[in-house]
Amino acid sequence: MKVQVCIIGGGPSGLLLSQLLHLKGIDNVVLERQSRQYVLARIRAGVLEHGFAALMREAQCGERMDREGEIHDGFLIAHDGVMDRVDLHTYSGGSSVVVYGQTELTRDLYEARDKLGGKVIHNVEDVALHDLKSDAPYVTYRDGDQINRIDCDYVIGADGFHGVSRKAIPKDVLREYERVYPFGWLGVLSRTKPVSPELIYAKHERGFALCSLRSQVLSRYYIQVPLEDKAEDWSDEAFWAELKARLPEEVAAKLVTGPSIEKSIAPLRSFVAEPMRWGRLFLAGDAAHIVPPTGARGLNSAASDIYYLYHALLDHYQNGDEAGLDGYSAKALARVWKAQRFSWWMTTMLHRFPGNLPYEDKLQQTELDYLFSSDKALSSLAENYVGLPF
Numbered sequence: 098m099k100v101q102v103c104i105i106g107g108g109p110s111g112l113l114l115s116q117l118l119h120l121k122g123i124d125n126v127v128l129e130r131q132s133r134q135y136v137l138a139r140i141r142a143g144v145l146e147h148g149f150a151a152l153m154r155e156a157q158c159g160e161r162m163d164r165e166g167e168i169h170d171g172f173l174i175a176h177d178g179v180m181d182r183v184d185l186h187t188y189s190g191g192s193s194v195v196v197y198g199q200t201e202l203t204r205d206l207y208e209a210r211d212k213l214g215g216k217v218i219h220n221v222e223d224v225a226l227h228d229l230k231s232d233a234p235y236v237t238y239r240d241g242d243q244i245n246r247i248d249c250d251y252v253i254g255a256d257g258f259h260g261v262s263r264k265a266i267p268k269d270v271l272r273e274y275e276r277v278y279p280f281g282w283l284g285v286l287s288r289t290k291p292v293s294p295e296l297i298y299a300k301h302e303r304g305f306a307l308c309s310l311r312s313q314v315l316s317r318y319y320i321q322v323p324l325e326d327k328a329e330d331w332s333d334e335a336f337w338a339e340l341k342a343r344l345p346e347e348v349a350a351k352l353v354t355g356p357s358i359e360k361s362i363a364p365l366r367s368f369v370a371e372p373m374r375w376g377r378l379f380l381a382g383d384a385a386h387i388v389p390p391t392g393a394r395g396l397n398s399a400a401s402d403i404y405y406l407y408h409a410l411l412d413h414y415q416n417g418d419e420a421g422l423d424g425y426s427a428k429a430l431a432r433v434w435k436a437q438r439f440s441w442w443m444t445t446m447l448h449r450f451p452g453n454l455p456y457e458d459k460l461q462q463t464e465l466d467y468l469f470s471s472d473k474a475l476s477s478l479a480e481n482y483v484g485l486p487f
């Protein structure tokens with residue numbers, strides 16, 4: 098097979114780029130290691146920046162998001178016996194976020210790809226990237242006993258943190274920056290009415306908790322847990338009891354509990370790989386960077402990579418202009434690092450760090466005191482949370 102762009106990974110990054118390029122007549126194929134059912138069973142992000150929502154509309158995939166997604170103008174932070182509200186709309190100068198599950202968004206992207214007859218190949222094995230420094234790169238994959246080859250102009254590595262694309266960059270070129278946090282998030286999805294119409298971030302001496310939602314009938318809750326914990330060791334009852342213990346009493350009293358329909362632990366990690374381009378390979382999304390989910394930046398950072406890459410490829414194919422492709426890595430990384438800073442800051446401010454000095458606990462408390470006493474500090478939080486401009 099010969100295409101202009103070969104995209105590795107059928108997660109949100111790969112599918113969104115595939116759809117946007119297809120709409121502009123740029124021939125591409127997506128190679129996905131898993132089945133579609135597997136990809137659509139993953140429960141992940143749920144808060145979309147307004148810029149991401151606009152990109153979904155541009156990709157002609159925004160109809161259901163606009164119908165079923167919820168616009169959120171603010172969120173709450175419970176801390177030190179009080180509950181303060183961050184008014185995103187006011188402090189960002191009129192912006193907001195859309196609450197719409199990554200699972201639904203991915204489903205919309207797959208349906209859009211089907212509608213246009215997009216090429217998405219599932220269950221590919223042993224994907225390998227070749228001749229990336231030449232003008233004629235190609236990708237091979239195994240389908241049963243058969244090895245297939247795809248010739249292309251460009252290879253996009255959108256295959257997530259554990260993918261193969263990043264590993265194709267030589268070790269002496271690739272620089273990796275990483276911070277692993279000494280805890281994870283135990284998440285529960287339940288078909289219950291959310292305890293609050295807006296997200297509640299709770300800082301508590303027992304550990305962090307988050308009340309989130311996917312819709313008015315689907316709740317997503319998280320609690321900070323030690324890295325050694327296993328999801329299967331947490332019964333639903335134990336989870337609800339621990340969550341209630343970390344929430345303000347009036348919130349805990351209103352919490353509707355029910356059977357979990359998904360329960361998993363995600364370790365918290367900050368990670369950036371540089372550069373995001375090597376020869377004809379371009380990395381995008383989790384293949385190049387990971388954030389702890391506290392600031393809801395993971396999926397949104399993937400979207401900004403896709404925005405830059407889409408425009409760079411358009412400039413190349415429509416105008417013969419290479420500047421976007423040449424500048425992609427530096428431009429994407431500049432925004433990625435801002436998302437890293439914000440996620441690290443939110444994580445540091447709201448979690449309980451084992452072994453913290455009393456001095457550090459005081460600083461954490463002061464950070465929140467300062468935040469809610471300063472319009473400028475709230476503006477800084479709000480502009481990052483709704484998404485910095487692309």
Ligand SMILES: Cc1cc2nc3c(=O)[nH]c(=O)nc-3n(C[C@H](O)[C@H](O)[C@H](O)COP(=O)(O)OP(=O)(O)OC[C@H]3O[C@@H](n4cnc5c(N)ncnc54)[C@H](O)[C@@H]3O)c2cc1C
Pocket residue numbers: 105106107108109110111128129130131136140141142143144199221224255256257258259260261362363381382383384390392393394395396397399
């Ligand atoms: C448990 C969890 C919870 C999260 N919660 C949040 C959240 O609340 N908020 C937030 O903003 N972000 C969250 N994230 C991050 C967010 O989900 C990611 O940033 C987002 O999925 C990135 O999209 P992506 O397409 O770049 O990568 P992925 O979604 O990881 O997609 C990559 C795709 O590539 C495929 N693949 C991997 N290797 C290969 C290969 N060798 N060949 C072919 N295909 C391959 C994978 O199967 C996958 O489908 C969470 C992530 C996880 C893991």
